[in-house]
Amino acid sequence: MNKTTTTVKPVFHVQDMNLWYGNNQALKNVHLEIPENEVTAVIGPSGCGKSTFVKTLNLMVKRIPSVKLSGELHFNGQNILKDKVDLVNLRKQIGMIFQKGNPFPQSIYDNVAYGPRIHGMKRKKELDEVVETSLKQVALWDEVKDRLNSSALGLSGGQQQRLCIARAIATKPSVVLMDEPTSALDPVSTLRIEQLISELKNQYTIVIVTHNMQQAARISDQTAFFLHGEIIEASDTDSLFSVPSDRRTEDYISGRFG
Amino acid sequence: MENKAALSAGERLIKSKRNRSLGELRGKILVTLCALIMITATVSVTIFLTVKGLQSFLVNHVSPIEFLTSTNWNPLADDPSYGALPFIFGSLAVTFLSALIAAPLGIGGAIFMTEIAPSWGRKVLQPVIELLVGIPSVVYGFIGLTILVPFIREHGTGTGFSILAGTIVLSIMILPTITTIATDAMGALPSSLREGSLALGATRWQTIRKVLLPAALPSLLTAVVLGMARAFGEALAVQMVIGNVRSLPASLLDPSATLTTIITLNMGHTTYGSVENNTLWSMGLILLIISFVFILIVRYLSSRRKI
Numbered sequence: 005m006n007k008t009t010t011t012v013k014p015v016f017h018v019q020d021m022n023l024w025y026g027n028n029q030a031l032k033n034v035h036l037e038i039p040e041n042e043v044t045a046v047i048g049p050s051g052c053g054k055s056t057f058v059k060t061l062n063l064m065v066k067r068i069p070s071v072k073l074s075g076e077l078h079f080n081g082q083n084i085l086k087d088k089v090d091l092v093n094l095r096k097q098i099g100m101i102f103q104k105g106n107p108f109p110q111s112i113y114d115n116v117a118y119g120p121r122i123h124g125m126k127r128k129k130e131l132d133e134v135v136e137t138s139l140k141q142v143a144l145w146d147e148v149k150d151r152l153n154s155s156a157l158g159l160s161g162g163q164q165q166r167l168c169i170a171r172a173i174a175t176k177p178s179v180v181l182m183d184e185p186t187s188a189l190d191p192v193s194t195l196r197i198e199q200l201i202s203e204l205k206n207q208y209t210i211v212i213v214t215h216n217m218q219q220a221a222r223i224s225d226q227t228a229f230f231l232h233g234e235i236i237e238a239s240d241t242d243s244l245f246s247v248p249s250d251r252r253t254e255d256y257i258s259g260r261f262g
Numbered sequence: 263m264e265n266k267a268a269l270s271a272g273e274r275l276i277k278s279k280r281n282r283s284l285g286e287l288r289g290k291i292l293v294t295l296c297a298l299i300m301i302t303a304t305v306s307v308t309i310f311l312t313v314k315g316l317q318s319f320l321v322n323h324v325s326p327i328e329f330l331t332s333t334n335w336n337p338l339a340d341d342p343s344y345g346a347l348p349f350i351f352g353s354l355a356v357t358f359l360s361a362l363i364a365a366p367l368g369i370g371g372a373i374f375m376t377e378i379a380p381s382w383g384r385k386v387l388q389p390v391i392e393l394l395v396g397i398p399s400v401v402y403g404f405i406g407l408t409i410l411v412p413f414i415r416e417h418g419t420g421t422g423f424s425i426l427a428g429t430i431v432l433s434i435m436i437l438p439t440i441t442t443i444a445t446d447a448m449g450a451l452p453s454s455l456r457e458g459s460l461a462l463g464a465t466r467w468q469t470i471r472k473v474l475l476p477a478a479l480p481s482l483l484t485a486v487v488l489g490m491a492r493a494f495g496e497a498l499a500v501q502m503v504i505g506n507v508r509s510l511p512a513s514l515l516d517p518s519a520t521l522t523t524i525i526t527l528n529m530g531h532t533t534y535g536s537v538e539n540n541t542l543w544s545m546g547l548i549l550l551i552i553s554f555v556f557i558l559i560v561r562y563l564s565s566r567r568k569i
C-alpha cells in the first residue's frame with residue numbers, strides 16, 4: 005500500500021467545489037485529491053452528498069437541469085468545470101458503476117462490447133478479444149463463456165454487477181467510480197466484488213461510495229468523510245479509522261449517528 | 263387474568279372479521295357481476311357474429327373460397343358473385359400503409375417527448391395528442407374530403423378518392439394511439455439504462471438508438487399493432503375519401519373499398535336474411551377474426567417485453 009500519497013500525482017484535484025440543486029446546496033467547498041491507482045472511499049450518512057460528489061467527477065450531474073456548479077475540478081490537470089470538455093471523451097476515461105447492476109437488455113456479449121463499439125471499434129476479432137479480457141478481469145468469463153449470446157438479464161445480481169464492471173473497463177478507462185456497488189448484493193457476491201476492486205486498483209484509480217465502514221476499511225487507501233455536503237475529514241484510511249481527528253468523524257465511524 | 267384478556271382479544275379479532283366480511287362480500291358480488299356482464303356481452307356478440315357470418319356459406323351456399331379469393335363482387339347480377347377479396351385487400355392495404363406513416367411519426371414524437379425535451383415537449387405535444395383523439399371520425403373524413411381529395415385530384419390522376427387519401431386520413435387518426443403508447447413505453451424505461459449508456463461515453467442519440475429503442479421494441483410494436491387495429495376497424499372517415507369501388511386498386515391513386523366501408527354502405531339497403539345481407543355479416547366475421555389476430559400479436563409481444 006502506498007501511504008505517501010503526496011508524492012503520487014493526483015488524478016482528480018478538487019478545490020472549493022460547490023454544487024446546488026436549485027437553491028439547495030448539496031456540496032460545500034469540497035476539497036480533495038484523488039491519487040492515481042489507489043482506492044478512495046467516500047463515506048457519510050444518507051443524503052450527505054456522496055452520490056452527488058461521484059456523479060460530479062464524470063459530470064453526470066450536468067444532466068440535471070437545476071444543477072449549478074462552482075469551483076475547480078481538475079481531471080489530469082484540466083479544469084473540467086471551466087474548460088469546454090468533450091463529455092464523450094471524458095466518460096470514456098471515467099467508468100461508472102451504479103448501486104444496482106444495470107445491464108442493458110441485450111446479450112452478455114453486446115453489453116461488454118457496447119462501449120468499444122460506440123467508440124468506433126468494429127472488427128469482430130478485436131471486439132471478441134476485448135470482451136474476453138474484460139470478462140476475465142472481473143472473473144466472470146468461466147461462468148458465462150458458453151452463453152455469451154444469451155440475455156444479460158438472466159444473470160444473478162452479483163454476476164450482473166460484475167458484468168457492469170466488465171462493461172465499464174472494456175472502454176479502457178483510467179478511473180472507475182462506484183456508487184455503493186455492493187449494497188444490493190449478498191455477502192459472497194460482495195466479497196467477490198471487493199476482491200475484484202483490490203485487483204483492479206493496480207490499473208485503475210477507484211472511487212467507491214459505501215455505507216459499510218468495514219468495507220471502506222478493508223479495501224480503501226484513502227477515505228473521505230462527508231457530512232451535510234462538506235468533507236469533514238479526508239486522510240489515509242488507517243489513520244482515519246484509528247485516530248480520527250474530528251469528533252464528528254469519530255461519532256460516525258463508531259456508529260453514533262448516520 | 264392474562265388468559266382471559268387474550269381470549270377477548272381473540273374474540274374481538276373474529277368479530278371484526280365478521281363485520282368486515284359482510285362488506286367484502288357485497289363488493290365481491292358487485293365486481294363479479296360487472297365481470298360477468300362484460301363476458302356475457304363479448305361472448306354473445308362473438309357467437310351471434312359467428313352464426314350470422316357463417317350463414318352465407320352454410321345456408322346460402324356461397325363458396326368460402328370464392329368469397330375469400332374472387333375479385334368479383336356483384337350480388338345483384340342474375341348470376342350473382344360474392345368475391346370479397348378487393349375489400350379484404352383494401353382493408354389490409356390502408357391499415358398497413360397508415361401504420362407505415364404513423365409509426366415513425368408516433369415513435370419519433372414519443373422520443374422527442376421522453377428523451378429530447380421531456381420538460382416542455384410533453385407540455386406542448388400532450389394536449390395536441392388529446393385534441394387529435396377528441397376529434398370525431400366524421401370531421402376527419404370531412405376534412406379529408408374537402409382538402410385531401412381535391413389536392414390529390416389536382417396533383418395526381420383520377421378523382422382524388424383513393425387509397426392514398428384513406429391512408430393519410432387514417433394515419434392521422436391512429437397517430438395519437440401510437441404516440442401515447444410509445445411515450446408510455448419509452449417513459450417506463452428505467453433511467454439506469456440512460457445513465458449506464460451515457461456513463462460509458464455514449465451520446466444521447468447513440469443511447470436512444472442502441473439502448474432505449476431496442477429495450478422498448480416489444481412495447482413499441484404493441485403500440486403500432488394497436489394503432490393498426492384502430493385503423494382496421496375505422497369505417498366512416500375512410501368511407502368518405504376512399505371512393506368505394508368494387509375492383510382491386512392498381513395504384514395508390516386508385517379508389518378502393520374496405521370491409522368496413524362496404525358494410526356501412528350496404529347494410530341499409532339490403533334486407534335482413536338476404537344473401538347479400540348475410541355476406542355482409544361474413545365480412546363482419548372476417549373483421550372479428552383479423553382483429554383477434556391483432557390481439558394475439560399484442561399478447562405475444564407483451565410477453566416478450568424485456569424490462
Ligand SMILES: Nc1ncnc2c1ncn2[C@@H]1O[C@H](COP(=O)(O)OP(=O)(O)OP(=O)(O)O)[C@@H](O)[C@H]1O
Nearest residue numbers: 025028030048049050051052053054055056057068
Ligand atoms: N436530482 C436531484 N435533485 C434535487 N436534489 C437532489 C437530487 N439528487 C440529490 N439531491 C439532494 O442532494 C443531497 C445529496 O444527495 P445524494 O444523493 O448525493 O446523497 P447520498 O450521500 O448519496 O445519500 P445516500 O447515502 O442515501 O445515497 C440530498 O439532500 C438530496 O435530497
Ligand SMILES: [Mg+2]
Nearest residue numbers: 054055056183
Ligand atoms: Mg447515494
